[in-house]
Amino acid sequence: MKFVLLFVVAIAVPQLSYSAPTGDSSEELNVVPILKYDNVHGPGGSRNVEVETGNGIALSRSYSFDSGAQTQAGQYSYTAPGGAPVVVKFVANEYGYQPESDHLPVAPAFPHPIPQFVLDQIAFAAQEDAARARTLHRDSDEV
Numbered sequence: 001m002k003f004v005l006l007f008v009v010a011i012a013v014p015q016l017s018y019s020a021p022t023g024d025s026s027e028e029l030n031v032v033p034i035l036k037y038d039n040v041h042g043p044g045g046s047r048n049v050e051v052e053t054g055n056g057i058a059l060s061r062s063y064s065f066d067s068g069a070q071t072q073a074g075q076y077s078y079t080a081p082g083g084a085p086v087v088v089k090f091v092a093n094e095y096g097y098q099p100e101s102d103h104l105p106v107a108p109a110f111p112h113p114i115p116q117f118v119l120d121q122i123a124f125a126a127q128e129d130a131a132r133a134r135t136l137h138r139d140s141d142e143v
Contacts, residue, residue, distance in 0.1 A: 032055045033053065034052075034053055036050060044064075044065055045065050046062070046064045047062070049062075057076070058077045059076040060074045060075055060076070061073070069093065070093075072092040073090065075087060075089040087102075088100070088103070088104070089101065
């Protein structure tokens with residue numbers, strides 16, 4: 001009985017398959033050639049990788065080990081859909097991934113103006129804290 005049930009379940013499961021597109025299909029394949037690929041291994045686990053593609057994407061990355069921690073540094077570039085060239089330089093180390101680019105968003109400059117209602121609330125909270133401290137001080141003197 002178990003065999004029959006398993007066989008029925010196996011038949012009932014939809015069969016998913018994938019077939020690679022063929023060159024004669026109506027869909028055009030967008031093949032981008034690799035113009036350059038260098039992967040040079042150095043001493044101590046260091047490595048340099050450079051890649052350039054036919055559509056203008058470029059990557060240059062170096063790997064090294066400092067005090068047992070891996071550090072990666074490099075840059076990549078491409079052309080944005082609007083036609084602007086984008087270059088991103090980066091370092092990835094024990095402090096995390098640190099990108100630099102004119103195309104990355106930046107936080108507003110600080111200090112920014114603090115709205116008056118915020119300053120009023122801060123002053124009010126300070127008055128409450130001072131009153132509470134006076135009450136606690138007075139209560140401790142009575143004991």
